[in-house]
Amino acid sequence: MGFWTFVAIAVVCGCLLEGYRVHAKSKTASGNGRLDDLEARLAAVEGQGGLEERVRALEAIVTDPKAQLGREIDGLKG
Numbered sequence: 100m101g102f103w104t105f106v107a108i109a110v111v112c113g114c115l116l117e118g119y120r121v122h123a124k125s126k127t128a129s130g131n132g133r134l135d136d137l138e139a140r141l142a143a144v145e146g147q148g149g150l151e152e153r154v155r156a157l158e159a160i161v162t163d164p165k166a167q168l169g170r171e172i173d174g175l176k177g
Contacts, residue, residue: 144150160166
């Protein structure tokens with residue numbers, strides 16, 4: 100293998116390595132930003148309070164036999 104071939108391979112490998120480093124760094128930075136955004140949204144929802152009450156109300160609606168019968172009748176109409 101000649102000197103210039105070795106230099107060319109070294110330059111290509113160096114460029115690929117640097118490209119991978121930039122990619123990994125940007126992926127980590129954007130992932131952290133998204134995680135922060137999701138944590139902020141979760142804190143806002145928890146701060147509103149009554150989340151458990153809302154879930155209980157929705158469970159009651161979904162499991163209510165009268166509501167289920169109404170959905171089945173509506174499904175038959177459509």
